[in-house]
Amino acid sequence: MSKSTAAANGHSLWQKMPKANAELFALTYGTLVTELVRDYESTEDINEQLEKMGYSIGVRCVDEFLAKADQAGMVIPPCRAFAETAEVLAKTGFRMFLGVSAEVQMISDSSFSLLIYENPLSLFVELPSDPKWKDIKYSNLYCGILRGSLEQVNLRVECTMVKDVLQGDDVNEIRVDLKEVLVDGAGEEYDEE
Amino acid sequence: MSSSQVLLFVIVGKNEPLYEAEFHKAGTAGSSDSVTRQNYFVLHSALDLVEKAAWTTNQMYLKVVDKVNQQQVSTFLTAGNIKFMLLHGGRSEDSIKSFFSDVYELYVKLSMNPFYRYDTPITSKSFDTRVRAVARRYLA
Numbered sequence: 001m002s003k004s005t006a007a008a009n010g011h012s013l014w015q016k017m018p019k020a021n022a023e024l025f026a027l028t029y030g031t032l033v034t035e036l037v038r039d040y041e042s043t044e045d046i047n048e049q050l051e052k053m054g055y056s057i058g059v060r061c062v063d064e065f066l067a068k069a070d071q072a073g074m075v076i077p078p079c080r081a082f083a084e085t086a087e088v089l090a091k092t093g094f095r096m097f098l099g100v101s102a103e104v105q106m107i108s109d110s111s112f113s114l115l116i117y118e119n120p121l122s123l124f125v126e127l128p129s130d131p132k133w134k135d136i137k138y139s140n141l142y143c144g145i146l147r148g149s150l151e152q153v154n155l156r157v158e159c160t161m162v163k164d165v166l167q168g169d170d171v172n173e174i175r176v177d178l179k180e181v182l183v184d185g186a187g188e189e190y191d192e193e
Numbered sequence: 194m195s196s197s198q199v200l201l202f203v204i205v206g207k208n209e210p211l212y213e214a215e216f217h218k219a220g221t222a223g224s225s226d227s228v229t230r231q232n233y234f235v236l237h238s239a240l241d242l243v244e245k246a247a248w249t250t251n252q253m254y255l256k257v258v259d260k261v262n263q264q265q266v267s268t269f270l271t272a273g274n275i276k277f278m279l280l281h282g283g284r285s286e287d288s289i290k291s292f293f294s295d296v297y298e299l300y301v302k303l304s305m306n307p308f309y310r311y312d313t314p315i316t317s318k319s320f321d322t323r324v325r326a327v328a329r330r331y332l333a
Contacts, residue, residue: 023305030307124305126317 010095026123054144062149110178201280239266269293292331
């Protein structure tokens, strides 16, 4: 799957998706984060909860992605290299669900970084200047989504937010590391004798 | 003591001031302690008059609500009942109205921040920088 097809697919899938108001979306996510802040004490807990929520979302995202692509008559072939997965995620997946494209920076054969310049979740957000907010990963939901969706296609990954515009960097960077390619199977009990 | 050199801008919530800024004309030094205290006194004593004036019109911009000596207090009332008050020594209505409109826009963007709670003191540095820039533009 070449880069330009991935981008073109992403754009046409985005056109077909039902849209929500960007401000409503951002404000809803904002109140979600502030509720978590009220419920949990440490920023690690908050980040972990966001990642878990993202995981539940991601598990459902990949089915929707493949179903919508099929409906639109696109062929998304199985990826032959992790780099292909990265391109499809960045150009088609992100574009389809959020309307923004991400850029891929390959670090090695089994890890890459996604660079997101415009983050629809953090519209209007400014983190308070208290030092305890230094470690909060506001957009950690993305990490969970990536982990959840890739697990459904048998790729176990670990995702972390490396750079965050809200913390002062110039771009949002998510690092994705492939840990294991899972094997389909129902478990040992079902092995045939 | 030329009091049109110093402008005092205060954002007042239900119970307490949320934001304060003094704007000086470029080149002049900050005002002395007694002048500052007098400014605050005049501005806060105008609060009752703001409440009264709010009932007379359905506009957000309440123009000049109080005149003391050479100083005037102009007020803008936001939709959430937050009062923007400006103590000045006579500026054109239009420039004050534009100033208030721009600050209102900045205030709305600030209140969209999920980490800012309504009616709490405003501590954002970027808000402060932007308000001062607006003041320089319309009130210098």
